[in-house]
Amino acid sequence: MIAELVAGHLRRQGVTVEQPVLRGGTGSSDIGNVSLVLPAIHPYLQVMDRGTPSHSLAMAEAVAQPRAQEAMLRMATALACAGADLLADPVIFDAARAEFATRGPDLPE
Helix, strand or coil: CHHHHHHHHHHHCCCCCCCCCCCCCCCCCCHHHHCCCCCCCCCCCCCCCCCCCCCCHHHHHHHCCHHHHHHHHHHHHHHHHHHHHHHHCHHHHHHHHHHHHHCCCCCCC
16 A cells, blocks of 8 residues: 555656565564554665666666666655555544555565
């Protein structure tokens, strides 16, 4: 629910949104622990060309480019708009809470 709110706001900005593939090997993050006790998302943002190695000099160079900064601003806007949706609309807020209460976490396959 929350991820779809963010995706909708990204699409309205002209961003192509892909469903992430959840499989082993994607790393770990503390947000996984947080998401066990309250609704949370961990959105991914493309800031470099596919195939660019993570944690590399090529990645460091890519994230310093205007393309990456523009993508970050679009994501920040989408997250802020989704947060505003949740705070301003009790129906959306209640739906997000209900989804969290009835659905388990998205675990890698």
